[in-house]
Amino acid sequence: MNVVLADILRPLSVLATAALLSLAGCASQPDYLFIVPNVKDIATSQDPAPAYRNAITAAPVSGGKDVSILSIPYISNADFQESLVRTLANAKLASTGNGRFRLDATLQLDQPFLAINTTVTAKIAYRLTEVATGSLVYERLLATEGTVTYFEVPAGPERMRYANWRAVRANLRLLVGDLYALPEPPTSSPRT
Template sequence: MIRQLGLVFTVLALTFVGACASPPESPYMVPPLAGTDTTRGPAPAYRDAITVGSVTGGKDTTILHMPYTSNADLRAALVQTLIRANLGRAENGRFRLDVVLQRLDQPFIAFDTTVTATIAYKLTDVATGAVVFDKVLTTPATAKLIEMGVGSERLRLANVRAVSANLQRLVDDLYELPDKNLSTSLPLSQDLVSR
């Protein structure tokens, strides 16, 4: 009898752990870049020139076990967003983008769930150490009860949307950066001259 109860508790525990595991959310955080003129793109100095540096502040869940955004998901979404926007490269970019997820303001209980993402971005010229962009962006997003009946999944959806909106704002702001003179921090290689 005790052995059977132990087996039941083990199965229930494994079922609970399996239910808590969720697939990566990063693909859903990548904004569609709607309204962004990716054909115009960024100034030449920033085109395919930004590599993601440190990404901090994320976590899988809050202390109340509410879904949050992990550093890994945020990093993956950020890398894909920059590449799609013609801003990013996997490594050795002229610029390094460091990111801090400062907070996700989440309601404890809500039918229509609104989450506000606050993310700090710092873009540094690797060669000179000059900071060329340093900004905190705040974006809200809502998931409605009609879209997702389960509260935790509705909160997860609102998290994803809030981060996606934040990444969209980041791209829009980076597209507004004025061009930089390449000769101020990098020697003109034949490759650069040919461009």
């Protein structure tokens, strides 16, 4: 009977060791690398209106937390900012300097206290304004979920971290789709 139990536990210990090694590799990478979504399929299926192409500057973001409270991981403003900037760049929406449009973003993560399968909801309020006129072009609160199961990541804090990444990554991807769907803005004169 002990030989059978050992044969059952051996593959599980190998899987647990592999999972821990993969987590160790992720821990050395900055969080924003895991947050930036793949937007290539959006970019190939449609184009943004010409006015938005390479014309959006990401303003400093808010809502992130630089410290974990009670060992519950969060996303820092620095990682959120970098992931937003890289997402806009990958979507060919980011301006290399001061763009015609300014995108403000405020992050809120709704995290469970304890969960076997962890689902985090990312709520991000976006506001896109034309810099010269102050005209509001786009304003929306997007809510997306990221779920990570116990079998994917057994360690609770790391499971929460992965769920955070998935939720925000899905949100940024949804934002790109929305920005690509915006109509060409009317020409307007600068505010006085």
